Amino acid sequence: MNEPAVKVENLVKRYKEILAVDHLNLEIRQGEIFGLLGPNGSGKTTTINCILSLLSYDMGDISIFGKPMAPNRYDIKKDIGIIMQNVAVFDELTVYENIDYFCGLYIKDKKIRAQYVEDAIDFVGLNDFRKFYPKKLSGGLLRRLNIACGIAHKPKLIILDEPTVAVDPQSRNSILEGIQKLNENGATIIYTSHYMEEVEQICTRIAIVDKGKNLALGTKDELKKLIKKREIITIDILDIKDSDIAAIENLPHVYDVTFENHQLTILCDGGQHNLIRVLDYLQSKEYSFGHVHSELPTLNDVFLEITGKELRD
């Protein structure tokens, strides 16, 4: 059982002129929450669709739980649940009927199915709304229904493609918690997003993609180690002598110091107690200072450093 949940080797997908996925490699381990992080248009959805055999691709190999994936591998598909960015439910069916329908495409046994549908309704907390039609549900509830439809058959691998786009913060948090709960119950999760906070919050390992390429892969700490900038210290200060700026620059781990608008910014490339050393020095020179702030790097910084552009949209 140590086969990877998903293995993507050298995947290439072209839409006529556009190279959407460019020799992409991924290995997703069983039991992890794997984040696929990249800006809009970076090829996340295309990659997912290739993994699911919804799209044909130009080159590459994809295997799921050790078996090569193909459009007619229903034995593999039965273990996969998908939740796409757009809500995909029948407007003409009630909450219960919708979940039952999608579950029925996987589970033929009526008794088991009835139980599974109940479990799914419980899981997303739609018990009071089972007779509602989707049109009558609020945005957040609709998302929950969408998720219930994707996971009711208890898949071993759950793929979520930007499930939180255009969702209010409260629903977003409950969705993220739900995903973690599904993972605790044993499912492997693939989660794509262009919000790095989300990915940072829940994913065990993360791949950063841009222009269809896998730029970096690892845990968030591993990724952050990839970049030089480890800590940013900002200090409000009225004025400071150039000789003192040069002295701070010579402190251990400090590699850049700037002073602008009464604000001193110090960039450090690792190590510990950087802030204390800086403050000790300033006190020894009898500077008085105001607001002090120390910031650790985010995935956005990682992205910025790897691609030279901001991740945020």
Place this chain on the structure above:
Amino acid sequence: MQVYKTFFKIAKKYLSSCIIYFSIFIVLLIAMSKLGTETTNSRFEADTVNFAVIDNDNTTASEALLDYLTGKHELVTLDDYSNESLQDYMYYEKIEYVLIIPDGYEANLLSGKTENIISHSMRTDSAKGFFFNQDVNAYLDCLKLYLGADYSLSEALDATKDTIEATADTKPESITFEEKNNNIVSGMTSYFQYMAYVMMSGLIIAVSPILITFHKRNLQERLACSSTAVRTQSIGIGLGCITYCIAAWLILMVVAMILYRPENMFSETGLMFILNSFVYTICITLITLIIGSFNLETNALNLISNVFGLGTSFLCGIFVPLWYLSDKVLIFSQFLPTYWYVKNINMISGASGEAFSKATYWNYIGIEAIFIAALFAIFLLANTQRKKKAI
């Protein structure tokens, strides 16, 4: 069958529009069957045809023929017998039929020549001329029979007159009988004709949205990822669609049974109507499936339903009898299955004056079957296109 059952759960949501069409149909039908009776009555009066004669033979034989025809129809004497004015008279419906007895008519009869011994011209769009023609032919056939049996000319003419009049004498009895029957046949004719409109509009409106729902792009992804084969799902949907259409047809048949009584529906004529409408229902099912293959908005769908329903109804003789439509329109109409469906109904009931024959009936059914094959091919094509597009 999960998909099949869900088809009908969704169908419930669109049932109301179907019921509206059904109600409109019943109202139309009652109105139309009243109008239908009126046309039947006027047809009996119309049995007398205004005709003119150009007799270039002026023999005993030609006079006997005229004698017979004037007894049944209205001989109109005209001021001008030139070709042009004859056309005018016909155009303004002063006369319906011009009988031309060429020189040598009697001589031809005696020498045993039977083909083309007289000629005529008539309004092509009028059933009246057709009836007149039948009378002429009946007379000539009879006369030829006696002449062929070696009667002398005068004997043959007398015998023909007697025979023809004898047949005419039995008519009054049979007319009352036929009239009663005719009312039901004309009622059924209207019913089956208008049914084509209701089925076309109603089913497109009620069934296509269900198909479109299943084909919505978002859903399609989820459905295609599932462990139930896409083919299995499509079969479930297709079967649902077919069941729906056939159920609608069955209901209309039951209503027809109530309106026209089972013994009439199960008569030969009735069964021909029923089979014809069944074959046509399959055509409509396929049209519905094809329209459902495209991702249409509700508005577009309503538009298409109306265009198809009303358009074909006008083009194919449901609202306006086929014989009132211009030849150019008819050329186009021939490419629509409804045209053949309606044509068949008119042929069976005799409303168009087209001679009834079983062979023609099966020909028309055959043409409808060809449409079914063509529509099925289009359906398959539309579906592969849709699947390609979805990916």
